[in-house]
Amino acid sequence: MDKNGDGIMVFLNYIALLLSITVLVSLVRVLAGPTVPDRLIGLDAANTLVVALFVIFALIHKELIYIDIAIIYATLAFVFTLYIAKYLEGKK
Amino acid sequence: MILLAYVLMGIGTAFQILGVLSLYRFPDLYTRAHGTTMCTTLGSISLYLGIIVYCFYSFSFQWVSFSFHVLFLLVFLMLTGAAGTHAVTRAAHKSGIMPVGSFDKLKEDENV
Numbered sequence: 001m002d003k004n005g006d007g008i009m010v011f012l013n014y015i016a017l018l019l020s021i022t023v024l025v026s027l028v029r030v031l032a033g034p035t036v037p038d039r040l041i042g043l044d045a046a047n048t049l050v051v052a053l054f055v056i057f058a059l060i061h062k063e064l065i066y067i068d069i070a071i072i073y074a075t076l077a078f079v080f081t082l083y084i085a086k087y088l089e090g091k092k
Numbered sequence: 093m094i095l096l097a098y099v100l101m102g103i104g105t106a107f108q109i110l111g112v113l114s115l116y117r118f119p120d121l122y123t124r125a126h127g128t129t130m131c132t133t134l135g136s137i138s139l140y141l142g143i144i145v146y147c148f149y150s151f152s153f154q155w156v157s158f159s160f161h162v163l164f165l166l167v168f169l170m171l172t173g174a175a176g177t178h179a180v181t182r183a184a185h186k187s188g189i190m191p192v193g194s195f196d197k198l199k200e201d202e203n204v
Contacts, residue, residue, distance in 0.1 A: 008098070011098065011101070019105065025112050029116070037125075037183065037189065041128060058158075059158075067158065070165060074169060082176060082179050086179075086183070088180075089182070089186050090186050
């Protein structure tokens with residue numbers, strides 16, 4: 001299919017490892033945030049990183065359906081963030 | 093061409109690591125939200141552009157469809173990432189969380 005597929009596959013595996021570590025590191029902020037919007041910001045960053053991880057795994061495993069799963073996941077994460085933000089608004 | 097894909101993916105991963113690092117190195121909710129959202133959005137855009145460049149490098153019919161799906165996800169991410177963070181910080185400001193510093197321009201505008 002491509003001329004030097006092995007090099008970029010190793011590179012994509014390293015990228016997936018680094019992104020998994022950053023997802024775990026951003027979930028520490030969700031557990032230890034001082035206020036509720038801090039936790040929500042950490043969860044939003046984790047959702048963005050998980051969507052990027054879905055795309056990387058789609059390119060590694062050569063499956064197109066993972067991109068569609070990533071699009072649905074991004075939509076649900078956006079709706080979740082807006083819903084919790086509307087819930088927090090105006091609460092002392 | 094393949095070198096451009098490597099460079100774009102490397103820049104994207106570096107910006108995402110910096111964005112998660114900025115969750116811990118800022119003193120405040122608003123600065124944390126600013127740094128994290130801008131760095132992860134730019135990192136995702138650069139990573140997806142690298143993937144699109146790689147897909148057009150290894151050219152076949154399935155990979156064109158793949159790159160258009162990734163392009164749709166990129167546009168969707170550019171629309172929703174900033175909007176979600178703006179909603180969260182607006183709700184935080186309305187619920188009385190003050191930024192670290194001496195002035196609050198939004199509160200002054202609402203009082204006038």
